[in-house]
Amino acid sequence: MKLTLKVWRQTSAKSRGKLVEYAAPDVSPDMSFLEMLDVVNEGLIAKGEEPIAFDHDCREGICGACSLMIDGEAHGPENLTTTCQLHMRKFNDGDTITIEPFRARAFPVIKDLVVDRAPFDRIIAAGGYVSVSTGSAPDGNAIPIPKDDAETAMDAAQCIGCGACVAACKNASAALFVSAKIAHLATLPQGRVEREARALSMLAQADHEGFGGCTNTNACEAACPKGISVSFIAQANREYLRAVVKKA
């Protein structure tokens, strides 16, 4: 396959970036998208040009490090697929592909396609946990949990923290990310003890980081490589309301 790439290049957080065009003349349909970028980078280095910086690590769709807006879509055109698992057989010979970083005020660009997603860590630190110190747990089977609840919790808990939901949202809202954690823990008895404080502090932290509000466009669910449902946003809203009412 012969492709043309338009890639966002930006040397640092403070510099201005621009789209730069590169030819990718020898792409195999069996390559992953990131393997295609590897090949382009090898060619750039050979020509004495600095390679394109992008975040990636596990390359099996679970670490959440990879990102990229590919032709305007977070993680590209394939549903339920991270960029690292997107394969070139999904594109056509002769295509021009535009590659940009995830864009959100709360995710500043560090270099080229690399953005800073540390706000997500701070949102978890604000309350996305059960306060149980090592050693104080009862037997694992002490509290039976209905299978359906465990499955629902898992549906929410499988968020990989990639930020696609934010990138896809016109408001750059982190609602899906935040609510997935609130819902995961509120669905389980272990997490209910701190449910009110958690909902209030995590949502407050998200606002503080500069993420926008949710206006129910559902773009986040469509972009989420793990298919996290927007119904968790509704659940988190109920958790929030519950907390506000209880507090008052």
Place this chain on the structure above:
Amino acid sequence: MKLDAKIPSGPLASKWVRHRSEVKLVNPANKRKLSVIVVGTGLAGASAAASLAELGFAVKAFCFQDSPRRAHSIAAQGGINAAKNYQNDGDSVHRLFYDTIKGGDFRSREANVHRLAEVSGAIIDQCVAQGVPFARDYGGFLANRSFGGAQVSRTFYARGQTGQQLLLGAYQALERMIAAGSVQMFSRHEMLELVVVNGHCKGIIARDLVTGALERHAADAVVLGTGGYANVFFLSTNAKASNVTAIWRAHKKGAAFANPCYTQIHPTCIPVAGEHQSKLTLMSESLRNDGRVWVPKNAEDRTKAPRQIAESDRDYYLERKYPSYGNLAPRDIASRGAKQVCDEGRGVGPGGLGVYLDFANAISRLGEATIKERYGNLFEMYERITGEDAYKVPMRIFPAVHYTMGGLWVDYNLMSSIEGLHVIGEANFSDHGANRLGASALMQGLADGYFVLPYTIGAYLAGSKAPRPDVTHPAFAEAEAAARAQLDRLLAIRGKRTVLSYHRELGKILWNECGMARNKAGLEKALRAIPPLRAEFWENLNVLGSGAELNQSLEYAGRVADFMEFAELLCQDALHREESCGGHFREEHQTEDGEATRDDERFAYVAAWEYGGPGKSTLHKEPLVYEEVKMATRSYK
């Protein structure tokens, strides 16, 4: 170098309980004055950092990823073992201990493995309390599945994302301590040097990967939980940035490196598609519960569509050779089985490097819905990568490097041969011997971090008279200068070849000569090939950009530079160990029907290497003395 494993005396089953009650405690008022550096935030590092902070120590945690949640533990799919005996199928601490020792081919340290089995149950309790959504049955109780090398069902799981859920549990515990101010987190920071003052490890030099600045961090003790070195083979199931750098640079400062040749080749990975391949993807071993492994009986059938090959023309070779364990034979045995049938010309798929993993029987027995519930995400992943639907055609699988049992030598307290330097998780050597059983890596990482190190580090911290130095100490200046010199040197070469091309070439040497099967001639060939390749690397490498910015090529170059040195030690260790055990298969040492032959007379020891320059390491031996278990020939027939 004197290696004292410090194994407590007394009967095996009571060693840990007694040691735990007798190990020195740090006065609570002193804990906050004591600081601990934890490098790596995978299962071992994150659980250790959180637990140490809960105890009151001032912790600094480091990871090179943009977030501690992304460490490669996250990719573990299948599950975590624990001797809960919830299934009432006869499991016990002793049985888990024995299975792990036997699975490791009697090359692990008995007392460590027993301790691992003892704390396994508490790990499950802890994770459940954190909100890890383990699979449950309809009564609401925890579900289990079977894994290779065991005849009981003791593996706990969260769909095919067990590692992710356990890591997020540990990560959330860590974030809780960060919010409490007890842990200072340094993401996008890579440890480049260890700082040793008067024989005690008292700090690290870390590079801020965004600004390129070198930073000095001092502490009372240092913990490395930096994972394994499978990427020395270039293609492996590890994440791209997984590396040997932290433990290799610690080794160069005096930490003994144990059993580097014990590498695990995982039998169920998606085969290589072409030269562009950047990593290999594992399909969880749990698939072998319901999938049957086969190849055509006749080599001429290998290009036929699998469904056109009659049942009588198929060779279910694992079921044939190992009737009692069948498709659940341990990883090393299953991998060699695949290599053998491919060597015989019966392999399937491109290049004949693949075997079938077939779910047709299970689907007709249990229905597609059940298979989907158990392995849905794995089937999806397979389809994304290969474009094939495994509900309709059998998966093609082939072995790939997956885990490394070797690592820095540690004593019973998880302290290396450098005072104050502790090593946990995959980065140490102690629990898996020559082969790790499935679902035991998660168990060991969390055992070390939650329930072992928080006790044993007290033995050093409470007893040590070595004070924490200031970062102005000359040892820090020296270590920082060494780190800077290496970075400058890498940037100054401006040669013709990329880091990736060297890494790939090194990996090919290792896979061909030191992979699934090894022999003297091949290993000697590798040992002749590595030094010139390393020399060329340092003369002809091309790293662009500067050291004062985010420079991914520079990070990668540093890691490959260390692989170039480490590879030689790996081959040297493989050459010296003239026996076959676990993942280390020497072709000279096998029975007539191709089974591994161990040599307990000559090799029942841990090979701990002391650094003396590339290719000039000195061997020290820690004899493996078994007090309770009798070394036996491993049989899964």
